[in-house]
Amino acid sequence: MKKGWFSEIGNLWPGMVQSLQVNEVLLDEKSELQSIQVLDTKHHGRALILDGVIQCTGFDEFSYQEMISFLPLCSHPNPRKVLIIGGGDGGVAREVVKHPGVQEVVQVEIDQGVVDASKKHLPNMSCGFDHPKMTLHIEDGFAYMGQHHQEFDVIITDSSDPEGPAESLFGEKYFELMKSALRPGGIVCSQGETVWTCMHLVHKMVSDCSRHFPSTAYAYASVPTYPTGQIGFVLGSLDPKIDFRDPSKVFTSEEMEKMDLKYYNENVHRAAFALPTFVQKKLSPFLKK
Amino acid sequence: MKKGWFSEIGNLWPGMVQSLQVNEVLLDEKSELQSIQVLDTKHHGRALILDGVIQCTGFDEFSYQEMISFLPLCSHPNPRKVLIIGGGDGGVAREVVKHPGVQEVVQVEIDQGVVDASKKHLPNMSCGFDHPKMTLHIEDGFAYMGQHHQEFDVIITDSSDPEGPAESLFGEKYFELMKSALRPGGIVCSQGETVWTCMHLVHKMVSDCSRHFPSTAYAYASVPTYPTGQIGFVLGSLDPKIDFRDPSKVFTSEEMEKMDLKYYNENVHRAAFALPTFVQKKLSPFLKK
Numbered sequence: 001m002k003k004g005w006f007s008e009i010g011n012l013w014p015g016m017v018q019s020l021q022v023n024e025v026l027l028d029e030k031s032e033l034q035s036i037q038v039l040d041t042k043h044h045g046r047a048l049i050l051d052g053v054i055q056c057t058g059f060d061e062f063s064y065q066e067m068i069s070f071l072p073l074c075s076h077p078n079p080r081k082v083l084i085i086g087g088g089d090g091g092v093a094r095e096v097v098k099h100p101g102v103q104e105v106v107q108v109e110i111d112q113g114v115v116d117a118s119k120k121h122l123p124n125m126s127c128g129f130d131h132p133k134m135t136l137h138i139e140d141g142f143a144y145m146g147q148h149h150q151e152f153d154v155i156i157t158d159s160s161d162p163e164g165p166a167e168s169l170f171g172e173k174y175f176e177l178m179k180s181a182l183r184p185g186g187i188v189c190s191q192g193e194t195v196w197t198c199m200h201l202v203h204k205m206v207s208d209c210s211r212h213f214p215s216t217a218y219a220y221a222s223v224p225t226y227p228t229g230q231i232g233f234v235l236g237s238l239d240p241k242i243d244f245r246d247p248s249k250v251f252t253s254e255e256m257e258k259m260d261l262k263y264y265n266e267n268v269h270r271a272a273f274a275l276p277t278f279v280q281k282k283l284s285p286f287l288k289k
Numbered sequence: 290m291k292k293g294w295f296s297e298i299g300n301l302w303p304g305m306v307q308s309l310q311v312n313e314v315l316l317d318e319k320s321e322l323q324s325i326q327v328l329d330t331k332h333h334g335r336a337l338i339l340d341g342v343i344q345c346t347g348f349d350e351f352s353y354q355e356m357i358s359f360l361p362l363c364s365h366p367n368p369r370k371v372l373i374i375g376g377g378d379g380g381v382a383r384e385v386v387k388h389p390g391v392q393e394v395v396q397v398e399i400d401q402g403v404v405d406a407s408k409k410h411l412p413n414m415s416c417g418f419d420h421p422k423m424t425l426h427i428e429d430g431f432a433y434m435g436q437h438h439q440e441f442d443v444i445i446t447d448s449s450d451p452e453g454p455a456e457s458l459f460g461e462k463y464f465e466l467m468k469s470a471l472r473p474g475g476i477v478c479s480q481g482e483t484v485w486t487c488m489h490l491v492h493k494m495v496s497d498c499s500r501h502f503p504s505t506a507y508a509y510a511s512v513p514t515y516p517t518g519q520i521g522f523v524l525g526s527l528d529p530k531i532d533f534r535d536p537s538k539v540f541t542s543e544e545m546e547k548m549d550l551k552y553y554n555e556n557v558h559r560a561a562f563a564l565p566t567f568v569q570k571k572l573s574p575f576l577k578k
Contacts, residue, residue: 005306015310015332016514017294021303043304060485063565196349196513222511222519222565224485225305229518230511256566263565271560276352276511276552277545 001025006039006047008054012161013197013227020044020057020225026121031113033165038121044225046122048089050114051164057225058124061091065125066264067221067272068233069095072154072189073102074247074269075237079153080104083181085141086166086191087158088114093128093136096156098259101249105133106152108141110165142168145177153183157190162201170201172208175236179212185239192218192232195279203282205234210286214240218283219272221263233272243288245273290314295328295336297343301450302486302516309333309346309514315410320402322454327410333514335411337378339403340453346514347413350380354414355553356510356561357522358384361443361478362391363536363558364526368442369393372470374430375455375480376447377403382417382425385445387548390538394422395441397430399454431457434466442472446479451490459490461497464525468501474528481507481521484568492571494523499575503529507572508561510552522561532577534562 001007007019021042028037037049045058056064069092073079081104082096088109096105107129109115115138118126129136137144141157155178159166168174169190178188188209193201202218210216213236220232235244250266251259275283290296296308310331317326326338334347345353358381362368370393373381377398385394396418398404404427407415418425426433430446444467448455457463458479467477477498482490491507499505502525509521524533539555540548564572 007308015330017308019296019306019308021305041304196511220511222485222509222517224517224519226518228511228513229515230513262567265566265569267563268565271563274556274560276557277554278551280554 006049008052008227010053010161010227011163012193016227018225018227020047027117029113031111033111033113036113036117038117047225048118048122050160053161054225055160056089056091056125060224061125063221063263064223064231065091065095066261067219068092068156068158068189068191070099070264071219071233071269071272072156072187072235073099074249075235075242075244076154076185076187077248081152082106083108083152083155085145085155085157085159085169086110087156089118089122090115090126090128092156092158093131093134094125095128097128097131097133100255102133105135107134107136108139108144109136110138110140112138142174142177145174145181148181150181150183152181153186155181155186155188157188159191161193170205172211175208175212179238182238185237187235187237188213190234192234194226194228194230194232196228196230199282202232206283206286209234209236213237215242215244215288216286217244217273218275218279218287219244221272245270295338297341297516299342299450299516300452301482305516307514307516309336316406318402320400322400322402325402325406327406336514337407337411339449342450343514344449345378345380345414349513350414352510352552353512353520354380354384355550357381357445357447357478357480359388359553360508360522360558360561361445361476361524362388363538364524364531364533365443365474365476366537370441371395372397372441372444374434374444374446374448374458375399376445378407378411379404379415379417381445381447382420382423383414384417386417386420386422389544391422394424396423396425397428397433398425399427399429401427431463431466434463434470437470439470439472441470442475444470444475444477446477448480450482459494461500464497464501468527471527474526476524476526477502479523481523483515483517483519483521485517485519488571491521495572495575498523498525502526504531504533504577505575506533506562507564507568507576508533510561534559
């Protein structure tokens with residue numbers, strides 16, 4: 001913070017910094033795991049910052065939350081029970097509970113501080129926690145995963161970057177654990193960084209995923225306040241015949257209105273998997289033809 | 290410039306600033322029309338800055354140049370003669386001449402200073418000017434357009450933002466002039482800003498285009514060093530039956546290799562027109578069903 005501007009400096013996007021103009025710092029504290037800030041920005045709504053990195057802003061969080069939720073949910077023919085790892089702001093929960101086929105959502109967030117911050121300052125996201133389909137546990141997602149077998153249809157990992165408390169959620173072992181926690185035909189979707197500055201990390205995640213899942217895909221969405229304005233998603237399915245580009249569930253216009261979807265639709269779903277040539281070349285050994 | 294960082298401040302993206310770390314300022318001058326800077330950045334190659342706004346960096350210019358060129362070129366069944374307005378760095382010319390069906394390219398750039406700066410400092414882009422298919426004129430693109438009728442198959446407008454010398458290229462009259470400069474079945478493609486911060490401008494361009502062209506479309510690509518990390522394209526066609534999402538020309542893998550395409554491919558072409566729901570709602574009155 002300098003002269004009313006917050007600047008995001010990170011090792012994962014060297015030589016570039018994004019800054020947001022701030023009206024007021026609503027929260028600035030340290031939990032046992034990380035620093036937590038909530039900023040009221042001048043043009044981007046309220047922003048949640050963990051360890052100095054923007055997690056979401058009111059301006060554009062809908063594109064991230066909708067895409068990380070509905071890409072896997074709509075790729076699954078019948079996603080009844082869903083597990084969310086991370087996502088302490090509640091935004092992913094808010095989206096997942098909207099899916100008419102989802103009956104039960106379990107969320108495991110490691111840091112009570114993030115949930116408390118969101119409940120106090122980000123009501124448009126933390127409202128996700130209040131839904132009757134929801135059960136929230138505060139514990140380590142990696143440890144939780146090791147204790148659950150064949151229980152979930154979809155697992156969504158809404159993590160911060162691998163430098164910090166989320167580190168274990170980026171390793172190969174995590175994909176192995178998720179696989180065993182899935183019911184047959186299950187699908188996982190993890191926050192997958194960006195090919196523009198973290199190709200090595202994307203490459204590793206996609207490669208790790210493909211080692212445990214018969215079908216792996218990489219998708220992306222536009223989120224202006226993330227570095228490079230883009231965030232990716234690593235998806236794995238236990239169904240070897242799946243074509244992620246072809247959604248199992250296509251919402252009607254009425255359903256989309258009712259669910260208040262602002263970004264996700266059938267066309268955007270298909271388009272999210274269309275990789276630029278330089279990405280396709282790097283990842284194609286691990287992706288389904 | 291402050292302490293080795295260049296910061297991009299602009300009215301079109303209030304409350305957010307992107308900064309790039311700079312090794313060396315290679316050029317810092319004023320032409321009659323605008324200020325021109327070339328920076329050697331630490332992690333993004335060389336950057337061309339006009340009136341304080343990043344036009345392109347060596348890191349990601351390929352996605353912009355390829356998309357603004359091949360979206361219209363591959364939507365046209367036979368793009369023999371192409372007009373480029375603006376594009377003084379030469380990057381669009383570099384891409385357009387690659388298309389095997391293109392026989393002749395005319396480019397009209399208003400500022401000799403930009404061409405000179407690129408020839409001296411951005412050889413990977415200005416190489417576009419050296420191709421035998423190319424003729425470059427230094428004059429006002431708006432005025433040029435008024436003097437040419439039914440001459441071009443494709444017109445590409447690679448302009449800076451509307452605050453400055455490119456202002457006239459964003460008005461309704463410009464779409465009218467382009468229409469009359471096109472051969473039957475012709476296609477135009479203009480730099481179309483971003484829906485995230487300039488929806489009013491996108492809305493106006495798409496609306497203006499649709500008033501003169503029977504088919505109008507909006508597409509977008511990921512360009513990290515542009516504000517919001519995304520840039521759009523407004524496309525118009527004189528062919529009322531065109532489906533922009535369905536390219537007339539699909540390059541073979543061999544052609545793509547030979548053309549050294551890093552971003553554009555058939556899937557990316559189709560995906561570029563998949564609009565998020567909030568965009569679709571705003572623009573659908575002007576887009577073809």
